[in-house]
Amino acid sequence: MTAEATRPMRADAKRNYDRIVAIAKEAFAEHGVDVPLDDIAKRAGVGAGTLYRHFPTREKLVEAVYRDEIDQLASRAAVLAGELPPFEALEAWLEEQVEYVIERHGLAAALKASIDSGSETFVWCQTRLRTACSDLVTRAQSTGALRPDVTGVDVLRLGHGLGTAAKNASEDDKARLMKVMLDGLRG
Known part of the structure; x- marks a missing residue:
């Protein structure tokens, strides 16, 4: 790692970086990951040079x-664990995961397709989600509210599957499917 890579960003550079990522997230959701990068720079209020300094390739921005997005979803697990009893925290997080899958289905697929499954980013995201979910699972199991044979990976896969299945379902159907899944997880 170079000295430049380890040096902390100046405050203005960090603001620009964060603004570019936020605008790119919106643009990718609206128009897909092929939206022109110059459009993202313009919407973020920065020059193309600033965007390319932070993200030399489209893949780096993706x-x-x-x-x-994964960090925000994973961070919610700790927040919910601090606010709710163990099984309710897991349930609330699962609902957020399912909503993420439903809302970002196309975007997530495009983002994943742009990121190699063995890349540092993919591994980091996978580890971040698995750790967050496993912590919730362990807490719920410690109270006897969750089956002891369930793993965090199981819950992640179930949530993803439910999100995919409920993408075009009514709210009632989605709620029913969530209840069936949660009932199956209870200890």
Whole structure:
């Protein structure tokens, strides 16, 4: 790693970086990951040079957006664990995961397609989600509210599957499917 890579960003550079990622997330959701990068720079209020200094390739910007979204979802697990009893925290997080899958289905697929499954970003995102979910699972199991044979990976896969299945379902059907899944997970 170079000295430049380890040096912390100046405050203005960090603001520009964060603004570019936020605008890119919106643009990717609206128009897909092929939206012109100059449009993102313009919407973010920065020059193309600033965008390319932070993200020399489209793939680097896609990775930053994907990391940011996964980090936000994973961070919610700790927040919910601090606010709710163990099983309720897991349930609330699962509902957020399912909503993420439903809302970002196309975007997530495009982002994943742009990121190599063995890449540092993919591994980091996978580890971040698995750790967050496993912590919730362990807490719920410690109270006897969750089956002891369930793993965090199981819950992640179930949530993803439910999100995919409920993408075009009514709210009632989605709620029913969530209840069936949660009932199956209870200890």
